[in-house]
Structure formats: structure tokens, C-alpha cells
Amino acid sequence: MNINYKNIVLSKSIRQTIKYILTGSKGLVLQRRALAIDKIEVKRLGIYLHIPFCRVPCLYCPYFKEKFDKNKALAYKDAVIKEIEFYRPLLKEKKITSFYIGGGTPTTMIGYGLEEIISTIRDSFDLRCDISTETHPNDITPSAVKHLKDIGVKNVSMGIESFNDHFLKKIGRPYTSSTAKKSIKVLRTGDFKCINIDIMFGLPDQKIADVEEDIKIALSLNVDQISAYPIFTFPHTRLKQVVKENGSRLPGIIERRRMLRVIERLCYGAEMDRTSVWAFTKRGVDKYSSVTIPHYIGLGAGAGSLIPDSFFINVFNVLEYVKYLREEQKPPIALTIDFSEKEEMIHWLYWRIYETKIDKGEFKEQFDKDFDKIFGKLLVFFKLFGLSHNYKDKIIMTDKGNYWVHVLQNLFSLDFIGRVWSICLAETWPREIELI
Ligand SMILES: C[S@@+](CC[C@H](N)C(=O)[O-])C[C@H]1O[C@@H](n2cnc3c(N)ncnc32)[C@H](O)[C@@H]1O
Ligand code: SF4
Known part of the structure; x- marks a missing residue:
């Protein structure tokens, strides 16, 4: 203490x-204060769409998400469309040069409104970019790949985390290594421009040899990009408590440094370049990235927006987000902060x-x-x-x-x-x- x-x-x-x-x-x-957005003066603008649903929320995950429910998802779709209508006149002359769908797990909404949201965005704004989305191994089937292609997704990122059943179980991921490998193969049939997979290292009781094995398997599956994150213990998640209850131990900072060195050696050896602190991308492939542009508008519950002079975030609650948009017809901004130029x-x-x-x-x-x-x-x-x-x-x-x-x-x-x-x-x- x-x-x-x-x-x-x-x-x-x-x-x-x-x-x-x-x-x-x-x-x-x-x-918490009213923010009047009457114009957004930027040369380039990005759109971030947050889909806050997961089938099985993970104990370590800090992101804003709620358990998937199809009625909630359909009501959410209507609310996001209302939020888009609010931004339509403000953004109609702007070139949108980055569009990222993050979560949660965006593919939970395939068949429950995702397609309609994307087509409303296409009809409302001047999209001059590829669409990139996150997904989960349990969502990837040939039919989901077809849906993603049909709505124009070009880059996909999937949270694999590990290919080792023992560690998948330890962190509560609801699939096996064999499902993870199969989902990558199915995704590859979609001929996307870039497939990124997330691998987490520094998992409870994990050794350097385990990390080495995970990266070797990822490389053998010929993905375009590997994002390798050390597992972070966010205070509002249950990770620390569960690790303690299980009598496990999270590798310390020196072990994590060694693990990262192994990842660097293997990825550089496989002709990948470092394209962010955590990402390694095959040479000749455009990197998968959520952050490509300085200013962006975030749509959806919990989404953040950055425009000149202000950063603001929408309310972190799906039902509240839906209710607010039904009543007010404007974004349910929970918090705002002024940003000086510096x-x-x-x-x-x-x-x-x-x-x-x-x-x-x-x-x-x-x-x-x-x-x-x-x-x-x-x-x-x-x-x-x-x-x-x-x-x-x-x-x-x-x-x-x-x-x-x-x-x-x-x-x-x-x-x-x-x-x-x-x-x-x-x-x-x-x-x-x-x-x-
Ligand atoms: C939105 S999730 C990915 C998509 C999908 N929801 C899934 O889990 O497969 C984004 C990624 O953040 C990473 N992540 C989540 N919680 C983390 C934590 N506590 N520390 C480090 N990385 C974390 C995981 O690698 C995860 O794949
Ligand atoms: S890691 Fe992915 S599936 Fe797990 S709770 Fe976070 S967003 Fe959902």
C-alpha cells in the first residue's frame, strides 16, 4: 500500500x-461542458468509428466495450446514423483521408447494422481512403470475409494474442490455437491489402521461449504485419487481481525487454521493418495503422475526436448514447479539453x-x-x-x-x-x- x-x-x-x-x-x-462545433478547419480529416461490442469481454482489456446483444446493436446502428447526420453538413466539403473501425469487435455487428453504417458514411462524406477494421478469430468465417469485402474493407487486424493453448486459456481467450491459425488462413482468402495480427507478450508465467514460438508460428503463417504488445495492467481491469488469485506472475520489465529483443530479431530476420513501436510490417506492404492523421472525428459511444483547439469524447455507455441521440440529435459529448497549439x-x-x-x-x-x-x-x-x-x-x-x-x-x-x-x-x- x-x-x-x-x-x-x-x-x-x-x-x-x-x-x-x-x-x-x-x-x-x-x-463536461457544451461544445459548439460550427466549423472544422483542417486540410485532412480522419473518421474513427467505434463498435463497442464483444462476445466475450477479456479480463485485461481496457477498451470501452459491452457484451454483444443484437437488439442493442440494432439500436446502436440507428444512433450512429443520427450522429453521422449531425456531422454531414460540417464535413461535406472535407476530404476524408483515413477511416478506421475499431472496438470492441466491429465484426460482431456484421448482419446487425455494420453494413448500413458504412453505406451511410460513404453517402454522407467524401471518402478518399481505404477502410481498415479490427476483428476477432471467432468472427472470421468465409461469409464474414465476403461481407468485409462487400463493404469495401481493405485492411484487417485480428487479435490472436498467442498460438499456445495454455496461455490462451490463462488469459481467457475463447478459442484454441488451431482456430486462431484457421482464421488467419480464411482471412487470407479475402486478398486484403494488409492483414495484421496482434500478439501479446509478457503473459502470466510466460517465458522467452514461449514468445519465440508464438512469433515463429506467426511468421510461418505469412501475415503482412505483426503487432506485438506487452500486456499492460490497466488499473480498471481485473488482470492484476486474477494473476494474483491464480498464484501466477507477470514477467518484469527486464524480461519483457528480452522478449522484445527476440521479437525484433525474428521479425527483422523475416524481412519485416519496424513501422511503429510495436508493429513489424513486411517490406513492400503499406502498414496497417489506426493513427494516420492528426485530426479526426470519432463516431460512436466512447469515441474520441480531435479537431483544432479541442479534444472531446463521447459518453461511455451504449444505452445512454442511444437515448441521447434519440432526444438531442447531436453527439453525446461527455468530456472536452481545450488543446493549445503547443x-x-x-x-x-x-x-x-x-x-x-x-x-x-x-x-x-x-x-x-x-x-x-x-x-x-x-x-x-x-x-x-x-x-x-x-x-x-x-x-x-x-x-x-x-x-x-x-x-x-x-x-x-x-x-x-x-x-x-x-x-x-x-x-x-x-x-x-x-x-x-
Ligand atoms: C480491440 S482489440 C482487437 C480486436 C478484437 N477485439 C480482439 O480482441 O481480437 C485490440 C488489441 O489490443 C490489445 N490489448 C488489449 N488489451 C491489452 C492490454 N491490457 N495490454 C496490451 N495489449 C492489449 C490486444 O492485442 C488486442 O488484440
Ligand atoms: S481484447 Fe478484443 S475481444 Fe477482448 S475485450 Fe478487448 S476488444 Fe473485446
């Missing part, structure tokens, strides 16, 4: 100091570091400012400690740098996400959340 308290205080003060050095401001506060730049930099490459020209195009003048000192620090190197007008993160991003990610974003999501799940309409 005492140690936990000290850790919280320590990480809070480190976060405060880093944030103050970077942005010059001390607090980040999300508030904070927007930090947000931009965070995602570029996450993607392992920072393009100074892109920064100039986005903010009309010189990258070195704003972040030059930080980059000197990165270079000095071997976290990055320069290549022409780009800054490329090294493997060591990527590892430290993971550590910082734990300190910042996971803590933020954990805090915001746990409060939104518990309170539905919270009045205010102070982040630091």
Missing part, C-alpha cells in the same frame, strides 16, 4: 515535470515517435513552424542517448529509443487512458477529470 502510494506520487511528479518542460502548462483538465504539437510528436519516424517537413506543413526551433533540444537529448538518429530531413527512432517510448507510454498515456476511462465507465457523465 505504502509502496504503491510512493510510486503514484513519484510518477505524478515526473509526469508533471516532463509536461511542464514540453508545454509550459501544468494541468490538463477534461470538463499541446497539439506534443500530440503530433507523440504519434510520430510512436510510428518511429518524425518528418520535419510534415511538421512544417502541419503547423507552419520550424521543428528544430520547437523540439530541437529534446532531439539533442534523444541523439545523445542513442534513442534516435537523423536521416535526411527525418528523425528515426532506434530500437533502444522504441523501448524507452514504451516506458514513457506507461508513464503518460496508459495512466491517462486508465484514469479517464475508469472514471467515464464508473460515472457516465463525469463533471471534470484532472489529468495531472
Whole structure:
């Protein structure tokens, strides 16, 4: 108890100091207040659609999801269409250059409104991009693949997590290794541009040899991309408690570093390039990514939106989302935060570091400012400690740098996400959340 308290205080003060050095401001506060969105002035815009349903919710998963129910899904479809109608006049002149369907498990809604939502989005906005979606091994059948093709999905990501039945069981995934392998084969019949699979490592009692085996199997199945995530213990999930009850142990930070090295060695050996902190993509394939664009509108319960000056999130409750849209005909925004330009730049930099490459020209195009003048000192620090190197007008993160991003990610974003999501799940309409 005492140690936990000290850790919280320590990480809070480190976060405060880093944030103050970077942005010059001390607090980040999300508030419940009316937000007037009368215009969105950006050159490029993305759309994120959140489908918050899963057949079997996982004990470690932090994302906003509820158990799938077909009546709830159909009511949700109607509500999302109403939210689209709200944005239609605002976005009709905009080029939509990224469209991502995340969850939860979006494919639970195949046959229960997903097709109608996608066709409404196509009819309402000027889509100039591929559609990418997440899916689950138990949802992938030849008929589901046909549905995905029919609605125009080009890139698919599936949560495999492990090919080892023992670990699948331990983390409560409701399928076997043989189903996981079969679902990849079925997905491959769809001739998608990119198939990504998620593998989690650092699972309870997992050894380096187990991770090695998982990655070797993934590579033998010839997927286009592997996203290998260390399992994170978000405070609002049951993972930590269940691990303790089972007398298991989560590998420590040094073991996880070793596991990541094995993953790097195997993926680089298989001619894959690192395309984000956690993702390795086959050379010649365009990476699968949810984050491709600085500004986006999030549709659906729990979806976040980032437009110039503001970040806002919709209510984390399906029935509340549906009810609000029936009554109000506008997005049920639960919390809003103003973003100064400096904070927007930090947000931009965070995602570029996450993607392992920072393009100074892109920064100039986005903010009309010189990258070195704003972040030059930080980059000197990165270079000095071997976290990055320069290549022409780009800054490329090294493997060591990527590892430290993971550590910082734990300190910042996971803590933020954990805090915001746990409060939104518990309170539905919270009045205010102070982040630091
Ligand atoms: C939305 S899910 C993927 C799609 C689908 N719902 C599924 O589970 O197959 C996104 C991915 O996040 C990762 N994930 C979920 N909880 C995590 C955690 N606590 N730590 C690390 N990765 C996690 C998993 O790899 C999962 O596949
Ligand atoms: S990992 Fe996927 S299936 Fe499991 S609860 Fe999260 S979103 Fe749902």
C-alpha cells in the first residue's frame, strides 16, 4: 500500500515535470461542458468509428466495450446514423483521408447494422481512403470475409494474442490455437491489402521461449504485419487481481525487454521493418495503422475526436448514447479539453515517435513552424542517448529509443487512458477529470 502510494506520487511528479518542460502548462483538465462545433478547419480529416461490442469481454482489456446483444446493436446502428447526420453538413466539403473501425469487435455487428453504417458514411462524406477494421478469430468465417469485402474493407487486424493453448486459456481467450491459425488462413482468402495480427507478450508465467514460438508460428503463417504488445495492467481491469488469485506472475520489465529483443530479431530476420513501436510490417506492404492523421472525428459511444483547439469524447455507455441521440440529435459529448497549439504539437510528436519516424517537413506543413526551433533540444537529448538518429530531413527512432517510448507510454498515456476511462465507465457523465 505504502509502496504503491510512493510510486503514484513519484510518477505524478515526473509526469508533471516532463509536461511542464514540453508545454509550459501544468494541468490538463477534461470538463463536461457544451461544445459548439460550427466549423472544422483542417486540410485532412480522419473518421474513427467505434463498435463497442464483444462476445466475450477479456479480463485485461481496457477498451470501452459491452457484451454483444443484437437488439442493442440494432439500436446502436440507428444512433450512429443520427450522429453521422449531425456531422454531414460540417464535413461535406472535407476530404476524408483515413477511416478506421475499431472496438470492441466491429465484426460482431456484421448482419446487425455494420453494413448500413458504412453505406451511410460513404453517402454522407467524401471518402478518399481505404477502410481498415479490427476483428476477432471467432468472427472470421468465409461469409464474414465476403461481407468485409462487400463493404469495401481493405485492411484487417485480428487479435490472436498467442498460438499456445495454455496461455490462451490463462488469459481467457475463447478459442484454441488451431482456430486462431484457421482464421488467419480464411482471412487470407479475402486478398486484403494488409492483414495484421496482434500478439501479446509478457503473459502470466510466460517465458522467452514461449514468445519465440508464438512469433515463429506467426511468421510461418505469412501475415503482412505483426503487432506485438506487452500486456499492460490497466488499473480498471481485473488482470492484476486474477494473476494474483491464480498464484501466477507477470514477467518484469527486464524480461519483457528480452522478449522484445527476440521479437525484433525474428521479425527483422523475416524481412519485416519496424513501422511503429510495436508493429513489424513486411517490406513492400503499406502498414496497417489506426493513427494516420492528426485530426479526426470519432463516431460512436466512447469515441474520441480531435479537431483544432479541442479534444472531446463521447459518453461511455451504449444505452445512454442511444437515448441521447434519440432526444438531442447531436453527439453525446461527455468530456472536452481545450488543446493549445503547443499541446497539439506534443500530440503530433507523440504519434510520430510512436510510428518511429518524425518528418520535419510534415511538421512544417502541419503547423507552419520550424521543428528544430520547437523540439530541437529534446532531439539533442534523444541523439545523445542513442534513442534516435537523423536521416535526411527525418528523425528515426532506434530500437533502444522504441523501448524507452514504451516506458514513457506507461508513464503518460496508459495512466491517462486508465484514469479517464475508469472514471467515464464508473460515472457516465463525469463533471471534470484532472489529468495531472
Ligand atoms: C480491440 S482489440 C482487437 C480486436 C478484437 N477485439 C480482439 O480482441 O481480437 C485490440 C488489441 O489490443 C490489445 N490489448 C488489449 N488489451 C491489452 C492490454 N491490457 N495490454 C496490451 N495489449 C492489449 C490486444 O492485442 C488486442 O488484440
Ligand atoms: S481484447 Fe478484443 S475481444 Fe477482448 S475485450 Fe478487448 S476488444 Fe473485446
